[in-house]
Amino acid sequence: xxxxxxxxxxxxxxxxxxxxxxxxxxxxxxxxxxxxxxxxxxxxxxxxxxxxxxxxxxxxxxxxxxxxxxxxxxxxxxxxxxxxxxxxxxxxxxxxxxxxxxxxxxxxxxxxxxxxxxxxxxxxxxxxxxxxxxxxxxxxxxxxxxxxxxxxxxxxxxxxxxxxxxxxxxxxxxxxxxxxxxxxxxxxxxxxxxxxxxxxxxxxxxxxxxxxxxxxxxxxxxxxxxxxxxxxxxxxxxxxxxxxxxxxxxxxxxxxxxxxxxxxxxxxxxxxxxxxxxxxxxxxxxxxxxxxxxxxxxxxxxxxxxxxxxxxxxxxxxxxxxxxxxxxxxxxxxxxxxxxxxxxxxxxxxxxxxxxxxxxxxxxxxxxxxxxxxxxxxx
Amino acid sequence: xxxxxxxxxxxxxxxxxxxxxxxxxxxxxxxxxxxxxxxxxxxxxxxxxxxxxxxxxxxxxxxxxxxxxxxxxxxxxxxxxxxxxxxxxxxxxxxxxxxxxxxxxxxxxxxxxxxxxxxxxxxxxxxxxxxxxxxxxxxxxxxxxxxxxxxxxxxxxxxxxxxxxxxxxxxxxxxxxxxxxxxxxxxxxxxxxxxxxxxxxxxxxxxxxxxxxxxxxxxxxxxxxxxxx
Amino acid sequence: xxxxxxxxxxxxxxxxxxxxxxxxxxxxxxxxxxxxxxxxxxxxxxxxxxxxxxxxxxxxxxxxxxxxxxxxxxxxxxxxxxxxxxxxxxxxxxxxxxxxxxxxxxxxxxxxxxxxxxxxxxxxxxxxxxxxxxxxxxxxxxxxxxxxxxxxxxxxxxxxxxxxxxxxxxxxxxxxxx
Numbered sequence: 001x002x003x004x005x006x007x008x009x010x011x012x013x014x015x016x017x018x019x020x021x022x023x024x025x026x027x028x029x030x031x032x033x034x035x036x037x038x039x040x041x042x043x044x045x046x047x048x049x050x051x052x053x054x055x056x057x058x059x060x061x062x063x064x065x066x067x068x069x070x071x072x073x074x075x076x077x078x079x080x081x082x083x084x085x086x087x088x089x090x091x092x093x094x095x096x097x098x099x100x101x102x103x104x105x106x107x108x109x110x111x112x113x114x115x116x117x118x119x120x121x122x123x124x125x126x127x128x129x130x131x132x133x134x135x136x137x138x139x140x141x142x143x144x145x146x147x148x149x150x151x152x153x154x155x156x157x158x159x160x161x162x163x164x165x166x167x168x169x170x171x172x173x174x175x176x177x178x179x180x181x182x183x184x185x186x187x188x189x190x191x192x193x194x195x196x197x198x199x200x201x202x203x204x205x206x207x208x209x210x211x212x213x214x215x216x217x218x219x220x221x222x223x224x225x226x227x228x229x230x231x232x233x234x235x236x237x238x239x240x241x242x243x244x245x246x247x248x249x250x251x252x253x254x255x256x257x258x259x260x261x262x263x264x265x266x267x268x269x270x271x272x273x274x275x276x277x278x279x280x281x282x283x284x285x286x287x288x289x290x291x292x293x294x295x296x297x298x299x300x301x302x303x304x305x306x307x308x309x310x311x312x313x314x315x316x317x318x319x320x321x322x323x324x325x326x327x328x329x330x331x332x333x334x335x336x337x338x339x340x341x342x343x344x345x346x347x348x349x350x351x352x353x354x355x356x357x358x359x360x361x362x363x364x365x366x367x368x369x370x371x372x373x374x375x376x377x378x379x
Numbered sequence: 380x381x382x383x384x385x386x387x388x389x390x391x392x393x394x395x396x397x398x399x400x401x402x403x404x405x406x407x408x409x410x411x412x413x414x415x416x417x418x419x420x421x422x423x424x425x426x427x428x429x430x431x432x433x434x435x436x437x438x439x440x441x442x443x444x445x446x447x448x449x450x451x452x453x454x455x456x457x458x459x460x461x462x463x464x465x466x467x468x469x470x471x472x473x474x475x476x477x478x479x480x481x482x483x484x485x486x487x488x489x490x491x492x493x494x495x496x497x498x499x500x501x502x503x504x505x506x507x508x509x510x511x512x513x514x515x516x517x518x519x520x521x522x523x524x525x526x527x528x529x530x531x532x533x534x535x536x537x538x539x540x541x542x543x544x545x546x547x548x549x550x551x552x553x554x555x556x557x558x559x560x561x562x563x564x565x566x567x568x569x570x571x572x573x574x575x576x577x578x579x580x581x582x583x584x585x586x587x588x589x590x591x592x593x594x595x596x597x598x599x600x601x602x603x604x605x606x607x608x
Numbered sequence: 609x610x611x612x613x614x615x616x617x618x619x620x621x622x623x624x625x626x627x628x629x630x631x632x633x634x635x636x637x638x639x640x641x642x643x644x645x646x647x648x649x650x651x652x653x654x655x656x657x658x659x660x661x662x663x664x665x666x667x668x669x670x671x672x673x674x675x676x677x678x679x680x681x682x683x684x685x686x687x688x689x690x691x692x693x694x695x696x697x698x699x700x701x702x703x704x705x706x707x708x709x710x711x712x713x714x715x716x717x718x719x720x721x722x723x724x725x726x727x728x729x730x731x732x733x734x735x736x737x738x739x740x741x742x743x744x745x746x747x748x749x750x751x752x753x754x755x756x757x758x759x760x761x762x763x764x765x766x767x768x769x770x771x772x773x774x775x776x777x778x779x780x781x782x783x784x785x786x
Binding site: 577 | 756757758759760761765770772773775776777778780
């Protein structure tokens with residue numbers, strides 16, 4: 001006769017897996033991503049992301065537009081950090097062309113792109129909190145600072161989001177002294193504002209429960225998938241192109257790249273972005289002090305802009321990771337082939353691994369934390 | 380209103396019956412008929428125009444400006460539209476914020492058809508007005524009015540938040556000046572202009588034509604060949 | 609537009625670079641191409657691609673463990689599959705090209721290149737994208753399906769001979785812009 005311990009306790013009920021479609025129209029997917037989730041009860045077993053709902057043929061446009069026209073288009077590749085997409089292509093074209101960039105232009109580039117990094121992270125912070133359920137309340141705070149920066153952008157580039165400011169060979173306009181002093185004022189008050197966000201979020205028990213220990217990204221797995229940016233630095237891989245493959249005037253600036261000492265979870269990815277914002281603010285301050293006088297463009301900005309024949313790859317460290325551009329030029333006024341290496345595209349490919357064996361309620365917490373922008377994925 | 384007045388496409392089709400909800404106020408106006416409509420309609424319209432709830436539909440860059448307009452600096456709630464609804468059943472209008480591609484078009488059509496009547500569309504941004512900067516891309520629908528009817532066109536790449544507010548005010552003006560009875564008489568289309576296939580990204584009518592032609596060819600090769608000549 | 613990249617002035621033949629020499633020591637033959645902006649560029653036969661990648665990734669001195677991008681190029685007489693390799697830990701860089709001659713491609717079929725995605729997850733989506741846009745079939749890929757375009761899309765848009773589909777969604781009135 002069987003004792004209690006020998007009784008077979010395996011459940012007799014047969015469970016079936018369930019398919020759930022999420023998107024492409026979903027308020028929390030930051031655009032138009034479609035996920036097909038296979039659920040076992042509440043647990044996600046398998047995820048299939050379906051991309052391309054925003055495929056606008058950017059690479060095809062690159063072959064069919066002149067360099068001068070295409071410069072205006074590429075801000076749309078990653079609309080939250082348009083400065084970086086412009087910069088990636090400008091760098092690649094400069095590497096192929098071999099043209100010199102004046103030092104003042106380099107400082108201005110660093111300045112505006114670090115400003116852009118702050119706006120991008122601010123928007124991420126606001127929307128991420130919405131994803132976690134902080135409906136309409138908290139996002140007002142980051143958007144307040146974001147609007148201030150957008151006003152500065154508008155003053156220098158003429159547009160709030162699609163700047164077309166960094167051009168092949170330099171930058172487009174010289175800032176006025178009033179603009180520089182406005183920016184200086186902003187950098188002085190910004191750390192206090194970050195303190196404000198942290199006071200609301202970082203030790204908030206609900207936020208901690210939603211994020212701590214959720215979506216742990218192992219270092220080796222991240223390297224296997226080619227993850228870059230704050231997401232992999234939060235998992236302990238030291239790759240920040242500003243330091244590991246220095247470009248522009250970054251070697252002259254003083255800043256540290258924070259790297260985690262363990263496999264990062266969703267909370268770590270949050271805290272590393274907050275640190276990056278403070279760090280960017282410091283970089284802008286240094287640039288304001290060191291900004292030299294001089295020319296701002298080493299190449300004439302005319303409609304018949306040409307790039308010498310050749311091929312080359314150049315990358316910049318965007319808010320989401322390594323943003324690269326591979327150019328093959330044949331010396332005409334159009335590119336022969338332009339290939340974008342988008343950080344969001346590569347970072348998103350790890351989503352099925354991260355979501356595995358997490359409850360469906362965590363899907364948005366994890367997806368938001370890798371900070372994906374859909375046009376950057378789909379191009 | 381007598382049933383005789385309402386004919387043809389303005390009748391809600393059977394397959395869309397569950398998606399169309401008329402408010403009690405509208406039913407009241409309908410019952411009172413043409414006589415009282417000029418009196419009640421302006422009141423109803425004024426009420427409706429000040430609470431146009433948009434759907435959170437954003438595909439790309441314009442969606443960020445749509446977010447900005449909801450935030451404290453521009454504050455769309457001054458005009459009664461701060462309630463962004465995540466489901467089309469609770470919304471009154473779509474702001475098509477961002478490029479619509481061939482892959483996204485079927486989803487937009489479904490969303491549009493799920494909106495309860497009366498429904499409005501603001502085509503926001505150059506991409507959805509004419510195709511904009513991507514006006515020769517192989518994968519972009521060149522203007523959202525090729526798939527759904529549009530009320531307000533809002534150009535810009537992306538339009539400034541003030542532009543969105545302006546478009547909203549124009550839409551409110553449009554809602555205020557129209558009479559519901561008139562709108563019904565105009566045989567306003569319930570459904571999309573044309574449908575797009577999700578798997579091939581082509582208009583459904585083209586696929587149907589192709590299939591018809593192929594069937595005819597299979598049934599009677601000689602005759603179809605002669606016809607095509 | 610459709611003309612090919614202008615031929616570069618002939619450079620003096622160089623010996624194999626760091627990675628080329630490393631591969632040669634392990635018995636894999638490579639051809640050195642002109643450096644692309646200072647980065648070593650080698651051409652390799654498709655059959656040896658997987659072995660070479662495993663060597664480059666695993667060795668302690670080269671350690672090219674970061675696959676940045678896989679791009680497809682429709683060149684004049686070849687289809688190129690271009691691999692950008694970086695390292696997470698040191699400053700090595702390498703560009704590998706696998707070239708399939710257009711004359712070798714069977715009429716009506718796609719050029720074949722071996723897939724890396726079985727041992728390198730980063731290659732998975734890049735290869736799907738290249739298949740979608742340029743039309744290079746990566747054999748051995750676990751799920752080679754279109755990723756950006758719709759599933760039943762006709763043609764590969766980044767090919768030079770691609771003709772755009774014109775229908776009611778994108779036709780233009782004659783004389784309009786463009």
